[in-house]
Amino acid sequence: xxxxxxxxxxxxxxxxxxxxxxxxxxxxxxxxxxxxxxxxxxxxxxxxxxxxxxxxxxxxxxxxxxxxxxxxxxxxxxxxxxxxxxxxxxxxxxxxxxxxxxxxxxxxxxxxxxxxxxxxxxxxxxxxxxxxxxxxxxxxxxxxxxxxxxxxxxxxxxxxxxxxxxxxxxxxxxxxxxxxxxxxxxxxxxxxxxxxxxxxxxxxxxxxxxxxxxxxxxxxxxxxxxxxxxxxxxxxxxxxxxxxxxxxxxxxxxxxxxxxxxxxxxxxxxxxxxxxxxxxxxxxxxxxxxxxxxxxxxxxxxxxxxxxxxxxxxxxxxxxxxxxxxxxxxxxxxxxxxxxxxxxxxxxxxxxxxxxxxxxxxxxxxxxxxxxxxxxxxxxxxxxxxxxxxxxxxxxxxxxxxxxxxxxxxxxxxxxxxxxxxxxxxxxxxxxxxxxx
Numbered sequence: 001x002x003x004x005x006x007x008x009x010x011x012x013x014x015x016x017x018x019x020x021x022x023x024x025x026x027x028x029x030x031x032x033x034x035x036x037x038x039x040x041x042x043x044x045x046x047x048x049x050x051x052x053x054x055x056x057x058x059x060x061x062x063x064x065x066x067x068x069x070x071x072x073x074x075x076x077x078x079x080x081x082x083x084x085x086x087x088x089x090x091x092x093x094x095x096x097x098x099x100x101x102x103x104x105x106x107x108x109x110x111x112x113x114x115x116x117x118x119x120x121x122x123x124x125x126x127x128x129x130x131x132x133x134x135x136x137x138x139x140x141x142x143x144x145x146x147x148x149x150x151x152x153x154x155x156x157x158x159x160x161x162x163x164x165x166x167x168x169x170x171x172x173x174x175x176x177x178x179x180x181x182x183x184x185x186x187x188x189x190x191x192x193x194x195x196x197x198x199x200x201x202x203x204x205x206x207x208x209x210x211x212x213x214x215x216x217x218x219x220x221x222x223x224x225x226x227x228x229x230x231x232x233x234x235x236x237x238x239x240x241x242x243x244x245x246x247x248x249x250x251x252x253x254x255x256x257x258x259x260x261x262x263x264x265x266x267x268x269x270x271x272x273x274x275x276x277x278x279x280x281x282x283x284x285x286x287x288x289x290x291x292x293x294x295x296x297x298x299x300x301x302x303x304x305x306x307x308x309x310x311x312x313x314x315x316x317x318x319x320x321x322x323x324x325x326x327x328x329x330x331x332x333x334x335x336x337x338x339x340x341x342x343x344x345x346x347x348x349x350x351x352x353x354x355x356x357x358x359x360x361x362x363x364x365x366x367x368x369x370x371x372x373x374x375x376x377x378x379x380x381x382x383x384x385x386x387x388x389x390x391x392x393x394x395x396x397x398x399x400x401x402x403x404x405x406x407x408x409x410x411x412x413x414x415x416x417x418x419x420x421x422x423x424x425x426x427x428x429x430x431x432x433x434x435x436x437x
Contacts, residue, residue, distance in 0.1 A: 003082040012072035025123030027058030032221035050092030075333030077116025109210035111202040118199040120339030131350040139357040147173035155371035163378040198238025204330040205236035246324040253317040260310035263303040284363040309352040
């Protein structure tokens with residue numbers, strides 16, 4: 001463990017450790033490399049078996065406490081690779097009948113320059129598939145279901161935080177369901193690019209000191225292990241550029257922005273209950289006190305926590321953008337940070353989507369009567385008169401409405417009967433395309 005013992009003196013020592021997903025990923029890569037080298041006749045069975053056993057244990061989380069080097073280390077991730085090489089070599093030596101060397105055997109046919117860029121891609125793809133996509137599917141399902149359930153809940157539309165033409169609660173929710181469906185497709189389209197792995201490129205992309213078939217064999221073994229469908233990358237591109245990971249981060253930033261907007265809308269609808277909008281209730285938020293000084297106060301805590309996560313993801317994405325620019329010529333120099341930030345984004349977003357959809361969206365109880373009362377009280381309903389009496393006269397009536405005259409009173413002054421007014425103000429017609437005449 002010579003490298004691992006001395007490296008903290010030169011690296012940062014912030015306590016920021018690589019997450020479980022990246023340790024799993026590098027364990028999978030080391031397992032596949034050992035198996036490939038054995039298959040290619042470069043590594044004897046005892047050492048290969050020892051390395052593979054230790055690598056599997058690393059994947060299973062049995063040695064996370066031994067991966068101690070800080071994320072803020074050398075930009076290629078050599079610290080992570082050497083830390084893992086030494087841990088695996090020590091374990092494999094105890095399992096095998098011969099000594100296993102961290103560089104000669106565990107790192108055979110590899111360089112930190114291709115191992116760690118491969119690892120962060122393997123970790124990100126696996127985490128997306130097993131964490132983010134299921135959370136997105138559940139969120140989309142819940143929002144879509146509620147959109148249908150509240151399809152006829154008419155409420156006031158609001159633009160610029162001012163009264164606007166009516167919409168339905170279902171239409172508002174449907175907008176977010178549609179956005180998240182497209183966000184998911186954006187993630188999936190980016191994922192194909194991230195699945196391209198540069199393992200086998202060794203130090204500069206040429207593949208020197210690796211068997212010519214090493215890249216394909218390692219990826220074959222990784223696919224048998226994970227069932228994911230990784231592909232060979234152009235090694236020169238995969239070592240020098242991290243823009244595929246940046247694209248993945250950007251897709252999560254997009255989801256975070258949509259989540260932020262949705263959480264903000266629910267937060268505003270929940271505002272009150274007596275001195276603000278108060279269109280919905282969210283009983284789940286009552287499980288904890290909203291204030292340490294005001295008894296009985298309830299706050300939209302889950303929505304606000306989701307908004308904080310959205311802000312964090314946007315910040316992490318900016319860090320990924322900056323780290324993706326680090327490096328020159330044959331090597332990216334922001335590999336550990338990009339891997340850490342992207343995997344962290346996936347974890348945060350998965351949690352936020354799951355809890356927001358389960359506790360806020362699914363748990364919301366709309367006040368249907370209050371929504372309708374707001375919709376019918378909105379001065380913006382003067383818009384329905386424009387096709388009948390013209391824009392200028394409608395504007396004059398609008399000014400009267402702002403002074404307290406109801407739209408029904410204004411229409412009566414124009415000679416409309418109550419039956420005519422009911423027809424003009426039919427909310428079911430006002431939430432659909434068409435010209436009201």
